[in-house]
Amino acid sequence: MELRWNKVTSYLQQLANGNTEPLSTYVYDLEALRLHATHIVRSLPPSYELFYAIKANSDLPILETLAPIVHGFEVSSGGELSWVRQHFPDQDVIFSGPGKTDGELLLAVRSNTGAIHVESIGELQRLGQIAIRENRVVAILLRINLQLQNLSSTTLMMGGGPTPFGIAADQLPNCIEWLCAHPELNMQGFHLHLLSHQLNAAAHLEILEAYLLQARQWAREYNIEIDHINVGGGIGINYREPDKQFDWELFGSGLMRLAHLYADGPRVRFECGRYITAACGYYAMQVIDIKQAFGKTYLVARGGTHQFRTPYAQGHSHPFRIMPIEQWPYPFARPQIESQPVTIVGQLCTPKDVLAYDAEVECVRSNDLVVFPFAGAYAWHISHHDFLRHPHPEHHYLLAEA
Ligand SMILES: Cc1ncc(COP(=O)(O)O)c(C=O)c1O
Incomplete structure (x- = not known):
């Protein structure tokens, strides 16, 4: 960087x-952006993917620079989805974010969205109705808010305790039961984004490992197959001490170790915003x-x-x-x-x-x-x-x- x-x-x-x-x-500086994003993607293990969370900066030249480098774009509103589809009809897109309206869900279903990240049981039920009406099977991930032991906190916590984001982990059994009776939604895995502003690469690796272990346990417990887990974004920028940035080299080698240790596990997808474009x-x-x-x-x-x-x-x-x-x-x-x-x-x-x-x-x-x-x-x-x-x-x- x-x-x-x-x-x-x-x-x-x-x-x-x-x-x-x-x-x-x-x-x-689009050239610096191109070099930085290319470096990030090249240091990922083969079964890991990088999506760009466009909420960080959705300017067209930024997206045009990133489109050939990243695996796809993450959008968090109907407006972002329409923007991406207008300019990048073939780009892989995933749709997350709280409070999705029926109109936004319908747009996502009709816009060739790779996966919709569902944030609540209510959203699951509304999306099920839309999938039936549209006569489609819709790919989803469940965004889960879970408590992790020793979760190191940052200045921007999105989970790990009471927040409006995701489905609290104790409601997961209800969701799975509901999904078993509703084949119009195809659950492909879990979405976990507990925090942003992470500056500590070692701590972030521990969180990722905890996600992988948890996903493995859920797969066994509910007898489900997991295609991929989305581990969110959240890698921070050190504005206060700009010479001490997130140690990407340490992180990259840690990812290689995790990929080796969990080689039998699902694919892993990042959806980073700040760290890519800041x-x-x-x-x-x-x-x-x-x-x-x-x-x-x-x-x-x-x-x-x-x-x-x-x-x-x-x-x-x-x-x-x-x-x-x-x-x-x-x-x-x-x-x-x-x-x-x-x-x-x-x-x-x-x-x-x-x-x-x-x-x-x-x-x-x-x-x-x-x-x-x-x-x-x-x-x-x-x-x-x-x-x-x-x-x-x-x-x-x-x-x-x-
Ligand atoms: C669900 C989700 N994914 C990804 C991001 C991107 O986070 P960051 O810019 O910290 O990488 C956010 C940010 O709010 C988010 O809420």
Whole structure:
């Protein structure tokens, strides 16, 4: 997962030179994305697959870059499903997510969806009705929320205790009994996504091993055949300590060990979002004002959390670099500060519009650019774009080279 700063900053330099208004923009390095995704897929054992959870970033150039590399796309709404089918009619697609409506389930059944991940007994029953009406056998996985012993927690837990996601494990016998009487649904396995933001590769391997053991036990207990288990996504990005990222090399070799140990087991499928696209994206804001207030220094920059909500959503101070821009179009002295902590805010009329706080900078001047890396996942797509009706940022995609 390499950040190609030189390439991105020289592109940003050109953009800033040509601009009369202060800049706010996303830049996506598609070549870095291609290399990163290819590396991930190549390090998987043969019976393991990588799907991309498009909720992290569903921009077309991102999907076009990933489509030939990953095994398929995971969608979590009718809107995402229609988007994928409109542009990738032949791509493998799986459909998960809570609260699926009948309309969305029908769309999934008619859209050649590989598997629908069912989240509740009610959803199972509604999907059964649709399958009968459509005269089809529909492939499903059951998403199970289970308690694992010694489950190490992260800042974003989706299961392992009370949550609205999946079917609580104690309801599994009812589901299996129901499925035995309803051949219109073909259960192919289990879907397990208990957490996101996992930064610890060894801990994640332990969770995967627990999933594999659990699936084996369920297969014996209920006398069912399991085609594959979907182990979710959840591999995190370390925004707080960007030099200490998830150890993919350790993880890859651990997967080889698991594949060997459980060679008689089902296929394993990942559906990762953040870990695939976060590092290819950068969000850049040009400094409009530098202000001091009661001992603190603020950089007020073009854009804000309505364009890049990731730091606010995750409660962290986002890493950044200052990129000098030589243009200074005014006849008066350029405001500048050196060697002091700054808090970086946007243009919103709320004290919550903070992207980084008390972060040490060597030198920054008005009109310089603040560039935030790791802005390619859950960034623009989770932001409240139209708050205050500021213009949207630009979006630039640096082309993949092969
Ligand atoms: C069911 C499911 N699968 C996959 C993902 C993708 O997770 P991540 O982006 O952490 O890899 C999510 C995220 O919310 C999810 O809920």
